[in-house]
Amino acid sequence: MIMIVKAVNLALLFLLPFFFAGLINRVKSRLSGRMGPPILQPVKDFVKLMKKSEVISVSTSLVFIIAPSITLGSVIVAGLLVPMSGGSSILSFDADFILFAYLLGLGKFFSIISAMDTGSSFEGMGASREGTFAGLVEPPFFITIASLGLLGGGISFSGLMKIPFGTGDLTGLVFLMGVVALFIMVIVEGCRVPVDDPNTHLELTMIHEVMILDNSGPGLGYLTYSSWMKMVVMGSIIANLIIPEELYYAWSLLLFLAVIALLAMVIGIIETVMARLRMTHIPQFLFFMTSISIVVLSTIVLFISGGLK
Amino acid sequence: MNWAVTKNNRVLPLKNIPVLDMVQLRDGIIGKCSRGMRPILFFADRREKSPMLYAALADDDNSRILVSSADISTIKKYNAITPAVPSFHLFERELHEETGIVPEGHPWLKQVRYSWNRFNRAETMENYPFYTMEGEEMHEVAVGPIHAGVIEPGHFRFMCQGEDVYHLEIQLGYQHRGMEDLFVKWKKKSAIHLAESIAGDTVIGHASAYAAAVETLCGTEISRRAQSIRAIALELERLAIHIGDMGAIANDVAYLIGNAVFGATRTIAINTLLAICGSRFGRSLVREGGVLYDISAPLAREIKTNLKKIHDDVTLMGETMFNSAGVLSRLDHTGTVDTDTAKSIGLVGPAARASGVPLDVRTDHPFGIYRYFPVHKLVLYSGDVFARTYVRYMEVKQSIDFIFEQIDNLPADKPLIMETGRQQPACLSISMTEGWRGEIVHAAVTGRSGKIERYKVKDPSFNNWYGLALAVRDNGISDFPLCNKSFNLSYSGHDL
Numbered sequence: 061m062i063m064i065v066k067a068v069n070l071a072l073l074f075l076l077p078f079f080f081a082g083l084i085n086r087v088k089s090r091l092s093g094r095m096g097p098p099i100l101q102p103v104k105d106f107v108k109l110m111k112k113s114e115v116i117s118v119s120t121s122l123v124f125i126i127a128p129s130i131t132l133g134s135v136i137v138a139g140l141l142v143p144m145s146g147g148s149s150i151l152s153f154d155a156d157f158i159l160f161a162y163l164l165g166l167g168k169f170f171s172i173i174s175a176m177d178t179g180s181s182f183e184g185m186g187a188s189r190e191g192t193f194a195g196l197v198e199p200p201f202f203i204t205i206a207s208l209g210l211l212g213g214g215i216s217f218s219g220l221m222k223i224p225f226g227t228g229d230l231t232g233l234v235f236l237m238g239v240v241a242l243f244i245m246v247i248v249e250g251c252r253v254p255v256d257d258p259n260t261h262l263e264l265t266m267i268h269e270v271m272i273l274d275n276s277g278p279g280l281g282y283l284t285y286s287s288w289m290k291m292v293v294m295g296s297i298i299a300n301l302i303i304p305e306e307l308y309y310a311w312s313l314l315l316f317l318a319v320i321a322l323l324a325m326v327i328g329i330i331e332t333v334m335a336r337l338r339m340t341h342i343p344q345f346l347f348f349m350t351s352i353s354i355v356v357l358s359t360i361v362l363f364i365s366g367g368l369k
Numbered sequence: 370m371n372w373a374v375t376k377n378n379r380v381l382p383l384k385n386i387p388v389l390d391m392v393q394l395r396d397g398i399i400g401k402c403s404r405g406m407r408p409i410l411f412f413a414d415r416r417e418k419s420p421m422l423y424a425a426l427a428d429d430d431n432s433r434i435l436v437s438s439a440d441i442s443t444i445k446k447y448n449a450i451t452p453a454v455p456s457f458h459l460f461e462r463e464l465h466e467e468t469g470i471v472p473e474g475h476p477w478l479k480q481v482r483y484s485w486n487r488f489n490r491a492e493t494m495e496n497y498p499f500y501t502m503e504g505e506e507m508h509e510v511a512v513g514p515i516h517a518g519v520i521e522p523g524h525f526r527f528m529c530q531g532e533d534v535y536h537l538e539i540q541l542g543y544q545h546r547g548m549e550d551l552f553v554k555w556k557k558k559s560a561i562h563l564a565e566s567i568a569g570d571t572v573i574g575h576a577s578a579y580a581a582a583v584e585t586l587c588g589t590e591i592s593r594r595a596q597s598i599r600a601i602a603l604e605l606e607r608l609a610i611h612i613g614d615m616g617a618i619a620n621d622v623a624y625l626i627g628n629a630v631f632g633a634t635r636t637i638a639i640n641t642l643l644a645i646c647g648s649r650f651g652r653s654l655v656r657e658g659g660v661l662y663d664i665s666a667p668l669a670r671e672i673k674t675n676l677k678k679i680h681d682d683v684t685l686m687g688e689t690m691f692n693s694a695g696v697l698s699r700l701d702h703t704g705t706v707d708t709d710t711a712k713s714i715g716l717v718g719p720a721a722r723a724s725g726v727p728l729d730v731r732t733d734h735p736f737g738i739y740r741y742f743p744v745h746k747l748v749l750y751s752g753d754v755f756a757r758t759y760v761r762y763m764e765v766k767q768s769i770d771f772i773f774e775q776i777d778n779l780p781a782d783k784p785l786i787m788e789t790g791r792q793q794p795a796c797l798s799i800s801m802t803e804g805w806r807g808e809i810v811h812a813a814v815t816g817r818s819g820k821i822e823r824y825k826v827k828d829p830s831f832n833n834w835y836g837l838a839l840a841v842r843d844n845g846i847s848d849f850p851l852c853n854k855s856f857n858l859s860y861s862g863h864d865l
Binding site: 088091093094181182184253254257261264332336338341 | 508509510512621622623625628630693699846850851
């Protein structure tokens with residue numbers, strides 16, 4: 061049974077990113093009164109990019125060529141650590157979330173230096189923004205995950221998820237805050253509104269998009285795909301916080317898919333009705349995530365020490 | 370008398386224009402401008418043995434235009450006017466480029482449309498002393514001339530410290546087609562097509578200005594019905610572009626719903642122009658002597674139905690957008706041009722009205738049907754992107770009301786289009802029109818045969834590009850696209 065679940069999860073890890081991206085676009089189109097592209101359009105885009113050849117600027121070095129593969133690879137390995145359907149991850153060990161965070165960091169590091177490698181002033185600007193914002197979301201991520209781990213009694217991703225609903229009124233509240241903090245992380249990692257605008261054509265306002273301006277063909281395909289996958293991977297953590305554990309696998313799988321689809325829809329709605337934040341206000345938005353994570357931590361510490369009943 | 374007094378769309382014989390020497394002209398200009406007048410034309414006419422420099426100042430409070438001239442056949446240099454009257458800076462650069470005359474003491478005597486000095490080939494853009502800033506954290510970002518998306522070419526160079534813009538240098542001229550000379554070279558019946566192509570988004574505005582300039586020279590007063598149809602088309606063009614701009618501004622702050630709704634509404638507006646004249650951009654409607662297409666009763670009903678829909682959609686979306694905290698936080702205090710700056714650099718159009726400078730040719734120098742149906746000036750004072758967006762929103766509604774009024778009172782006189790007759794010889798005619806972007810000025814100088822021998826065009830972009838450069842100072846570089854969209858200036862209108 062566990063092998064089947066792991067096989068299903070592996071398939072989900074690779075297939076869900078397409079649905080996720082397609083669903084966001086479909087929601088945005090429908091809400092703004094357009095038909096929109098088919099939900100599986102991202103698959104076609106990805107295949108199209110894979111068939112193309114790559115244009116590589118003469119000013120770049122080896123870093124630029126290997127960076128897309130490293131970024132995609134790091135996200136895939138990070139995805140293996142995260143529990144997906146049925147609450148089980150493909151790989152699991154103690155403190156795996158630290159590896160998880162640094163795998164994402166590794167991918168980011170390579171996309172940043174590959175952007176700098178092109179020597180373009182736009183890409184340097186994007187790299188500096190990406191670096192700043194990535195640095196700001198890392199601490200709240202650790203605080204949130206570690207606090208939830210403290211409550212669940214585990215120090216791995218699989219351990220976090222061992223808290224069923226209804227153990228106390230407080231846990232529900234803490235979980236909700238954890239979900240909000242992680243949702244902000246989904247937006248930052250996925251480069252979505254209100255932090256970044258994936259649809260803009262204006263280089264000067266871009267963050268993630270400007271860093272991949274020089275990429276083309278399979279390299280661009282890897283980077284786009286890895287950015288969709290990151291959202292699904294982060295979304296899985298949220299899904300597993302929400303889904304109760306003692307369920308038949310089929311129900312658990314269905315619920316998991318439903319939560320992921322819901323996340324995509326929420327992102328689609330946000331992108332339709334919200335404006336993007338001013339660049340100088342984005343750090344405030346990220347500090348908001350930090351403050352939530354600190355509230356989560358202090359509540360849990362008080363709870364465990366018996367200060368809260 | 371050092372100045373000849375004339376009005377918008379009134380012919381002025383060249384012999385009535387005083388000829389001063391350069392020092393007198395300069396002092397006169399500085400004196401007049403210190404009393405609130407502003408330059409609308411400053412151009413050289415080099416076709417005869419004694420080249421002349423014409424200067425026209427607008428006296429907006431009294432609806433007058435003051436014209437004077439100087440003989441520049443022997444002049445190689447003079448003391449620049451720009452240090453005293455900053456709004457002259459681009460006019461003097463243009464004069465320098467076209468004649469080689471050096472305005473001494475001009476702070477920024479760069480070529481306007483050419484990448485080299487036409488009178489001294491050694492001076493090119495390669496060795497132009499561009500502004501530079503030095504420091505550990507200073508960096509320059511070069512954008513263009515080829516941009517993402519299908520827009521016109523222009524080069525922007527930002528001097529930044531981190532994310533903050535210290536200065537923006539705008540380099541244009543890539544679209545220079547020699548428009549003014551073509552007006553003289555081409556056959557008269559083709560010239561209207563040139564006028565329609567000065568700026569692709571201001572077809573009605575420039576065509577009306579050209580047609581009025583020619584009609585003035587011929588002494589033709591076109592029928593009231595034709596005047597009314599021109600004004601309807603001009604307002605349709607205004608509201609269509611304004612709605613499109615609001616959509617584009619929404620898109621720049623990633624406010625998807627605003628972009629979608631305004632984009633769809635703009636289509637209704639340009640389709641209304643299509644229903645009138647068969648072109649969504651209003652080509653082939655305005656001709657010398659009148660208009661080519663009538664507005665019949667069924668068409669009038671269709672226009673009113675469309676306008677009702679536009680009004681409802683724009684109001685609903687506008688109220689939602691201007692009440693959205695996220696949108697407002699992007700628009701407020703972004704790209705501010707204060708009133709003093711706007712006045713001194715000579716902004717025109719909605720950009721000026723958003724900065725508290727009440728300028729509107731429809732009111733100040735009324736032309737056509739606006740002489741009988743005045744419009745109110747809509748002025749805001751904050752001068753930021755919000756003001757420029759909101760002025761557009763108010764003007765859309767005003768234009769809709771104006772068109773309703775015109776359609777209900779469409780004069781019945783004939784003919785729709787008439788022969789214009791002969792142009793008066795040796796005359797200057799100045800024609801001002803309020804296009805959607807602001808004040809359009811056309812000037813025609815006729816020779817002894819009555820043929821136009823010098824034609825001068827001033828698009829509002831010519832005044833306003835420098836406003837954009839000042840607006841982005843001390844702003845984040847990531848807000849530049851938003852500021853740029855809020856001005857929405859024409860490259861080809863500037864480059865001619």
